[in-house]
Amino acid sequence: MKADFMPRSRSGRWAVGFGAALVVLTALSLIFAAAIGGDAAVIADSPSLTVLAFALSAMFTLAGPLSFFVGIFSIIKHKEWSVCMPLAAEYVLTLALFLSGELFFPH
Secondary structure, eight states: OOOOSOOHHHHHHHHHHHHHHHHHHHHHHHHHHHHHTTTTHHHHHHHHHHHHHHHHHHHHHHHHHHHHHHHHHHHHHHHOOOOOSHHHHHHHHHHHHOOOOOOOOOO
């Protein structure tokens, strides 16, 4: 069985794209947080930064679950087992593991 790097199905390519978008949005949100110095008052004082922060968090919130669900759909329906497909679902599984750790073992 030959394993391709990129998926062949359209839904598989969408899942990998959403996963890549999640990585890029994570980097952008870290840069944004570093630029404002982690001070939430800076965002509250500027309407344009408020809109930017909301748009960034909305896209970040949508990209992860879309990557996961479209990836699982592509694996089940199209039997898509390229190298990038498990990576697309792995982001959300890592997030779920982190959130479950925060819920069960708060610090």
